[in-house]
Amino acid sequence: MRKPTVTKRHLPTSPFKAPTTPPCERFAVGNRVTHDVYGLGRVTGIEDGIAVLVDFGSQQVRITSPYTKMTNL
Numbered sequence: 115m116r117k118p119t120v121t122k123r124h125l126p127t128s129p130f131k132a133p134t135t136p137p138c139e140r141f142a143v144g145n146r147v148t149h150d151v152y153g154l155g156r157v158t159g160i161e162d163g164i165a166v167l168v169d170f171g172s173q174q175v176r177i178t179s180p181y182t183k184m185t186n187l
Contacts, residue, residue: 139181141166149175150183
């Protein structure tokens with residue numbers, strides 16, 4: 115069983131900057147992408163906000179959100 119992710123509250127009086135969440139990357143069918151594990155591929159399908167189907171040549175992989183290891187080219 116996975117533990118729930120706990121985010122700490124940022125105090126407005128803190129001298130440190132508030133942590134920012136990076137924007138979720140958007141993909142479209144036909145986009146060329148690169149993945150840290152699988153390499154270069156092309157998006158073949160999209161499940162809105164849930165997952166992206168990518169063809170890496172030797173295999174098709176369903177990559178779920180957040181897409182931390184994948185970027186658009």
